[in-house]
Amino acid sequence: SPVVGVLAVQGDVGAHARALTAAGALPRRVRRPEDLAGLSGLVLPGGESTTMDTLLRRYDLVDPLRQLLDDGTPVLGTCAGMVLLAERLLDGSPGQRTLGRLDVTVRRNAFGRQLDSFETDVTVTGLEDPFPAVFIRAPWVEGLGPRAVTLATVGDGRGGRRVVAVQQGSVLATSFHPELTADHRVHGLLVDLARG
Ligand code: GLN
Numbered sequence: 001s002p003v004v005g006v007l008a009v010q011g012d013v014g015a016h017a018r019a020l021t022a023a024g025a026l027p028r029r030v031r032r033p034e035d036l037a038g039l040s041g042l043v044l045p046g047g048e049s050t051t052m053d054t055l056l057r058r059y060d061l062v063d064p065l066r067q068l069l070d071d072g073t074p075v076l077g078t079c080a081g082m083v084l085l086a087e088r089l090l091d092g093s094p095g096q097r098t099l100g101r102l103d104v105t106v107r108r109n110a111f112g113r114q115l116d117s118f119e120t121d122v123t124v125t126g127l128e129d130p131f132p133a134v135f136i137r138a139p140w141v142e143g144l145g146p147r148a149v150t151l152a153t154v155g156d157g158r159g160g161r162r163v164v165a166v167q168q169g170s171v172l173a174t175s176f177h178p179e180l181t182a183d184h185r186v187h188g189l190l191v192d193l194a195r196g
Pocket residue numbers: 045046047048049050078079080081083108109136137138139
C-alpha cells in the first residue's frame with residue numbers, strides 16, 4: 001500500500017488516518033520534516049488555518065512542504081488544508097500566510113453565520129454518485145487561475161453557486177470534510193494518485 005502522510009500539527013488527524021486506511025493506504029502522521037521522506041501522498045487536514053500556519057513555521061515545515069508540492073507528490077487539502085494550499089487568500093487573519101501552491105483565490109469562513117456548518121450531497125467530477133459533504137466554517141474558492149479546475153460546486157443560498165472542490169495536477173482540495181463520513185471515495189482519489 002502507498003504510504004500517505006497526514007499533517008499532524010493540529011486539526012482533524014485521526015479521522016483522516018482512518019479514512020486513508022479504508023481507502024487502501026498506509027497512513028503516517030507528519031510532525032517533523034523527516035516524516036515527509038518517502039511519502040507517496042499527503043493530507044493537509046481541516047482545523048484552524050491560522051494556527052496551522054503558525055505551527056508550520058515553528059516546526060520548519062513550510063519549505064519542506066512547498067518542496068513536496070513542487071516535486072509533484074499528490075496532496076489532498078481539506079477545509080483549512082485548502083486554505084493552506086491557496087496562492088491567494090481573502091479574509092485571512094492579519095499576517096496569515098499560505099503554502100501558495102494552488103492557483104486559486106480562497107475565501108476563509110465564506111459561507112457565513114447562517115451556514116456555519118451544514119451537510120449536503122455534492123456531485124464531484126470523477127465520482128459516480130453524489131458525495132455527502134460536511135462543511136464546518138468552510139472556505140470556498142472564489143476564483144480559479146488557469147492551472148486549477150473545478151471538481152464540485154454547491155448553491156450559496158442566494159441563487160449562485162460556489163466552487164468547493166478543485167484539482168491542479170496531483171493536488172486536490174475540498175472545502176468540506178471527506179474524513180467525517182463513512183464514504184471514503186475522496187481519499188480514494190488521493191490514493192489513486194499516490195499509486196501513480
Ligand atoms: N475556518 C477554518 C480556517 O479558516 C477552517 C475550518 C475547518 O477546517 N473546519 O482555518
